Amino acid sequence: xxxxxxxxxxxxxxxxxxxxxxxxxxxxxxxxxxxxxxxxxxxxxxxxxxxxxxxxxxxxxxxxxxxxxxxxxxxxxxxxxxxxxxxxxxxxxxxxxxxxxxxxxxxxxxxxxxxxxxxxxxxxxxxxxxxxxxxxxxxxxxxxxxxxxxxxxxxxxxxxxxxxxxxxxxxxxxxxxxxxxxxxxxxxxxxxxxxxxxxxxxxxxxxxxxxxxxxxxxxxxxxxxxxxxxxxxxxxxxxxxxxxxxxxxxxxxxxxxxxxxxxxxxxxxxxxxxxxxxxxxxxxxxxxxxxxxxxxxxxxxxxxxxxxxxxxxxxxxxxxxxxxxxxxxxxxxxxxxxxxxxxxxxxxxxxxxxxxxxxxxxxxxxxxxxxxxxxxxxxxxxxxxxxxxxxxxxxxxxxxxxxxxxxxxxxxxxxxxxxxxxxxxxxxxxxxxxxxxxxxxxxxxxxxxxxxxxxxxxxxxxxxxxxxxxxxxxxxxxxxxxxxxxxxxxxxxxxxxxxxxxxxxxxxxxxxxxxxxxxxxxxxxxxxxxxxxxxxxxxxxxxxxxxxxxxxxxxxxxxxxxxxxxxxxxxxxxxxxxxxxxxxxxxxxxxxxxxxxxxxxxxxxxxxxxxxxxxxx
Amino acid sequence: xxxxxxxxxxxxxxxxxxxxxxxxxxxxxxxxxxxxxxxxxxxxxxxxxxxxxxxxxxxxxxxxxxxxxxxxxxxxxxxxxxxxxxxxxxxxxxxxxxxxxxxxxxxxxxxxxxxxxxxxxxxxxxxxxxxxxxxxxxxxxxxxxxxxxxxxxxxxxxxxxxxxxxxxxxxxxxxxxxxxxxxxxxxxxxxxxxxxxxxxxxxxxxxxxxxxxxxxxxxxxxxxxxxxxxxxxxxxxxxxxxxxxxxxxxxxxxxxxxxxxxxxxxxxxxxxxxxxxxxx
Numbered sequence: 068x069x070x071x072x073x074x075x076x077x078x079x080x081x082x083x084x085x086x087x088x089x090x091x092x093x094x095x096x097x098x099x100x101x102x103x104x105x106x107x108x109x110x111x112x113x114x115x116x117x118x119x120x121x122x123x124x125x126x127x128x129x130x131x132x133x134x135x136x137x138x139x140x141x142x143x144x145x146x147x148x149x150x151x152x153x154x155x156x157x158x159x160x161x162x163x164x165x166x167x168x169x170x171x172x173x174x175x176x177x178x179x180x181x182x183x184x185x186x187x188x189x190x191x192x193x194x195x196x197x198x199x200x201x202x203x204x205x206x207x208x209x210x211x212x213x214x215x216x217x218x219x220x221x222x223x224x225x226x227x228x229x230x231x232x233x234x235x236x237x238x239x240x241x242x243x244x245x246x247x248x249x250x251x252x253x254x255x256x257x258x259x260x261x262x263x264x265x266x267x268x269x270x271x272x273x274x275x276x277x278x279x280x281x282x283x284x285x286x287x288x289x290x291x292x293x294x295x296x297x298x299x300x301x302x303x304x305x306x307x308x309x310x311x312x313x314x315x316x317x318x319x320x321x322x323x324x325x326x327x328x329x330x331x332x333x334x335x336x337x338x339x340x341x342x343x344x345x346x347x348x349x350x351x352x353x354x355x356x357x358x359x360x361x362x363x364x365x366x367x368x369x370x371x372x373x374x375x376x377x378x379x380x381x382x383x384x385x386x387x388x389x390x391x392x393x394x395x396x397x398x399x400x401x402x403x404x405x406x407x408x409x410x411x412x413x414x415x416x417x418x419x420x421x422x423x424x425x426x427x428x429x430x431x432x433x434x435x436x437x438x439x440x441x442x443x444x445x446x447x448x449x450x451x452x453x454x455x456x457x458x459x460x461x462x463x464x465x466x467x468x469x470x471x472x473x474x475x476x477x478x479x480x481x482x483x484x485x486x487x488x489x490x491x492x493x494x495x496x497x498x499x500x501x502x503x504x505x506x507x508x509x510x511x512x513x514x515x516x517x518x519x520x521x522x523x524x525x526x527x528x529x530x531x532x533x534x535x536x537x538x539x540x541x542x543x544x545x546x547x548x549x550x551x552x553x554x555x556x557x558x559x560x561x562x563x564x565x566x567x568x569x570x571x572x573x574x575x576x577x578x579x580x581x582x583x584x585x586x587x588x589x590x591x592x593x594x595x596x597x598x599x600x601x602x603x604x605x606x607x608x609x610x611x612x613x614x615x616x617x618x619x620x621x622x623x624x625x626x627x628x629x630x631x632x633x634x635x636x637x638x639x640x641x642x643x644x645x646x647x648x649x650x651x652x653x654x655x656x657x658x659x660x661x662x663x664x665x666x667x668x669x670x671x672x673x674x675x676x677x678x679x680x681x682x683x684x
Numbered sequence: 685x686x687x688x689x690x691x692x693x694x695x696x697x698x699x700x701x702x703x704x705x706x707x708x709x710x711x712x713x714x715x716x717x718x719x720x721x722x723x724x725x726x727x728x729x730x731x732x733x734x735x736x737x738x739x740x741x742x743x744x745x746x747x748x749x750x751x752x753x754x755x756x757x758x759x760x761x762x763x764x765x766x767x768x769x770x771x772x773x774x775x776x777x778x779x780x781x782x783x784x785x786x787x788x789x790x791x792x793x794x795x796x797x798x799x800x801x802x803x804x805x806x807x808x809x810x811x812x813x814x815x816x817x818x819x820x821x822x823x824x825x826x827x828x829x830x831x832x833x834x835x836x837x838x839x840x841x842x843x844x845x846x847x848x849x850x851x852x853x854x855x856x857x858x859x860x861x862x863x864x865x866x867x868x869x870x871x872x873x874x875x876x877x878x879x880x881x882x883x884x885x886x887x888x889x890x891x892x893x894x895x896x897x898x899x900x901x902x903x904x905x906x907x908x909x910x911x912x913x914x915x916x917x918x919x920x921x922x923x924x925x926x927x928x929x930x931x932x933x934x935x936x937x938x939x940x941x942x943x944x945x946x947x948x949x950x951x952x953x954x955x956x957x958x959x960x961x962x963x964x
Contacts, residue, residue, distance in 0.1 A: 172749075185734060191743065195746045279879060294852070297852040299851070514820070577755070582755030592726040655732065655733040655734060671755075678730075
């Protein structure tokens with residue numbers, strides 16, 4: 068049942084495959100690709116090829132990669148970045164064969180796929196990893212459909228290009244009707260080695276940002292506000308740890324200058340399968356002039372809902388339907404900090420390129436993002452949104468929030484009020500940034516925690532940083548409702564609370580104040596089939612996309628029995644997010660922040676689900 | 685390594701009968717907070733599920749790498765905070781002020797060196813510190829170790845101090861020194877980076893040297909020995925490489941002032957500086 072073989076054993080399937088490929092190449096008088104001949108240091112092409120199941124070979128090899136105007140060393144699969152689209156069918160048995168041609172260990176994690184834990188692809192947790200020149204086969208029954216992806220779980224290889232999309236076609240009729248589909252895999256490329264990035268993050272706060280506050284900046288902040296942030300030793304511009312110009316943002320391996328075209332014919336229903344395969348970037352997705360109907364989130368069908376923009380966290384996927392008339396449309400994926408954009412043109416006439424919107428002004432963090440929810444929401448995001456160009460021309464008087472009478476503001480957001488707080492005069496001196504007495508005993512207080520959210524709000528209805536003031540419809544988690552409601556109405560058996568903790572200055576990230584390196588023998592344990600309501604409290608000023616391997620959870624978003632199933636949830640800064648999970652997939656699973664460098668810094672835990680009691684079954 | 689023989693049915697999943705969930709027991713289906721107690725069956729999983737599939741030996745190395753690779757990294761850092769030429773009345777001078785560390789998030793070996801002098805004269809001051817630096821809070825490290833001076837009356841000191849970031853992003857370095865002659869001195873340094881633009885940074889800097897006693901051999905008078913106040917304007921070509929210009933005023937006070945005057949030195953010196961700040 069389990070196939071594993073290393074380089075000391077012959078691998079007939081691979082040899083046969085390469086021979087046959089060599090034969091094809093010879094017949095066609097084409098040079099055999101470097102990745103197939105086992106040579107390294109070749110050139111990696113921009114994705115995206117397609118391979119169809121049930122038998123799929125993936126060759127992991129490094130080489131030089133070019134995108135936009137940037138060149139650098141990358142890691143590709145089957146010679147491309149991203150790796151090929153893997154197309155599977157529900158109800159079949161997948162046989163995914165991985166060949167590691169790197170000089171270091173590697174792995175492939177099938178992100179969002181339900182499978183026996185030993186094939187989940189996390190070295191040290193689910194399997195021993197794949198040695199150089201080694202092979203590994205993941206063989207499992209495909210019991211789901213939708214849009215997913217795969218990526219390395221070894222070191223920081225994902226940053227270098229080791230990722231690709233997966234589409235699983237449903238066994239029966241697809242409830243989503245479409246005439247054409249395009250995969251939109253968002254990612255970043257940089258010629259800076261990921262270990263270098265990690266070091267700079269550790270030793271120099273704000274290293275990659277070119278949008279920090281300064282005397283000569285365009286941010287509409289009062290002197291008091293600037294001083295307040297300084298007093299707290301926090302930066303209101305701390306939105307993306309790594310950003311452009313270090314990163315080139317890509318769609319399917321193509322930077323903006325590559326002018327990627329996605330063809331359609333007028334009147335077609337086009338299904339766009341968005342996958343955020345980036346290491347560190349939240350994207351805001353717009354196609355100006357073309358409404359998008361969201362039909363799937365994280366591979367799970369949802370009630371169709373029409374929006375004009377949505378934010379996609381790292382590791383999330385969204386499928387949308389668009390019905391464009393003839394012409395060209397700009398598919399703009401702007402990084403959340405608005406330092407750059409990934410671009411592609413949807414076009415009915417190849418060769419014509421759309422005109423892309425300008426980058427909007429960068430947003431700023433607010434009081435709510437510090438965990439002082441419900442206190443000054445009116446002051447939030449006074450900079451972002453509306454697409455104003457050039458603050459020099461802005462009417463400062465209208466924008467001067469320092470004159471605002473805060474006592475008259477409606478602080479009574481529909482959430483918890485904070486009666487004990489002193490709102491008068493915006494007195495932030497009274498606020499404690501790090502009141503560790505608010506933390507449960509399960510949180511280890513130490514240098515790794517620089518902030519405690521004083522009044523974390525559930526922000527399921529929040530569209531994402533910088534999108535709460537835009538003049539059009541934006542998706543939020545409350546709008547997601549499962550297409551097929553859960554008919555198994557079960558109450559959670561218990562509740563638990565986990566804190567997302569960090570220290571921006573030291574670049575330490577953890578769950579409950581404990582880095583993964585320090586919790587090796589104490590996983591989060593669950594009974595088989597236990598249903599648990601998990602509340603994630605974000606005691607940091609960054610949004611964290613939290614991903615659970617192997618098990619879908621339901622967002623507690625007020626949708627009752629139509630709570631949407633997801634594998635990744637964004638927990639907004641200084642806020643909470645809650646999910647219900649039924650732990651019915653036994654084994655050890657990774658649970659982590661999908662910001663690659665946060666995970667590398669320790670923001671990870673093992674979820675250990677007990678095996679079913681065979682006597683009872 | 686051929687695990688194809690492994691069969692799930694034969695695996696020992698541990699004490700699975702240790703207790704079963706009593707799921708159907710929730711009579712009141714209200715959504716009031718449930719107890720955070722665990723179902724005892726939750727504890728019945730194997731210590732490491734993958735060991736049963738791939739074998740504990742096969743998993744060991746990768747598991748170690750997994751934990752080390754998620755939070756246990758050590759790194760080095762070296763910074764030339766001030767490497768500068770100092771133009772002033774009389775002989776122009778030079779100064780270096782460097783530091784670096786190797787270690788992880790909480791424990792580091794920290795190295796510091798400072799020195800200065802005038803061209804054509806004997807070096808005025810040169811010291812090296814070797815410290816253990818331990819994170820004691822989110823923003824501060826406690827530092828303890830030794831300092832060795834290499835000029836004039838060579839001395840060795842025990843060092844106890846703290847370094848970190850105070851509110852308003854003030855970079856603070858406080859150290860007390862106990863010499864092998866029993867002299868107690870202290871040094872307080874503060875720096876602040878004020879961004880004018882993303883690349884142009886104005887850095888006010890102050891340093892106060894204190895002494896608990898007169899130390900005639902070192903020409904130091906008690907209580908406040910000296911004060912330095914500087915302003916440097918640097919341009920970050922990259923964050924790692926930033927040339928600067930600036931001005932720094934030094935005052936010797938009290939007994940130290942008297943020592944200086946007796947030596948024919950000016951107790952108040954203005955330095956016009958040009959230098960380089962870098963790190964890697």
